[in-house]
């Protein structure tokens with residue numbers, strides 16, 4: 001079984017790529033809705049939440065844990081790897097493909113404050129940004145909108161305009177989605193950014209990485225897996241987004257939990 005967690009529903013953008021790539025693999029997804037957002041929280045607190053949730057997933061049979069949250073990856077992935085025996089797969093801002101393909105030499109990255117402050121991000125920049133100029137933008141308020149189930153609204157448009165116009169003014173021709181919530185805003189982001197700008201969602205590459213990790217452990221299963229979704233907060237938006245991918249998931253696949 002694959003265990004996946006995020007501060008909220010954003011990690012479903014990773015879960016759905018795992019599902020598309022390996023529909024036979026069962027998964028348990030945990031949204032830490034009670035403590036969302038992580039972006040502005042102390043890394044030590046995020047490390048504690050990540051450890052408690054990982055222990056919960058491993059107790060229930062997770063063979064691999066996906067930290068489907070850039071902010072939690074930045075704060076906690078090394079401590080999780082030290083603490084637990086199962087493999088962990090985390091998120092990495094997709095600066096490399098954006099830098100490789102940029103024609104203007106300017107790449108925009110939209111992420112949370114916590115992600116930009118992490119060493120992982122700085123290392124990624126140092127390794128992959130090369131000659132490219134990177135314009136960083138904190139997506140204040142975007143995680144909250146997705147958590148409320150708002151994917152398109154006049155207020156969201158204003159907010160996104162504010163963030164994206166800055167990047168466009170700097171000449172960005174790629175925008176990297178550095179937070180797993182943002183792919184649920186991808187259509188709105190693409191409309192605002194215009195057809196010349198490439199939006200980079202790292203989730204499919206992460207799913208491929210998870211498949212690689214699993215394949216090293218055992219054969220990837222065929223057929224159809226079982227899928228469960230839990231939240232320490234509310235579940236309506238979790239349900240809505242999971243059902244976009246698998247419409248016949250009934251209520252028995254969702255639960256509110258305490259961790």
Ligand code: DGL
Pocket residue numbers: 006007008010011036037038039040068069070071072112115143178179180181
């Ligand atoms: N999905 C999380 C990420 O990728 C959102 C962080 C937050 O809760 O602020 O960074």
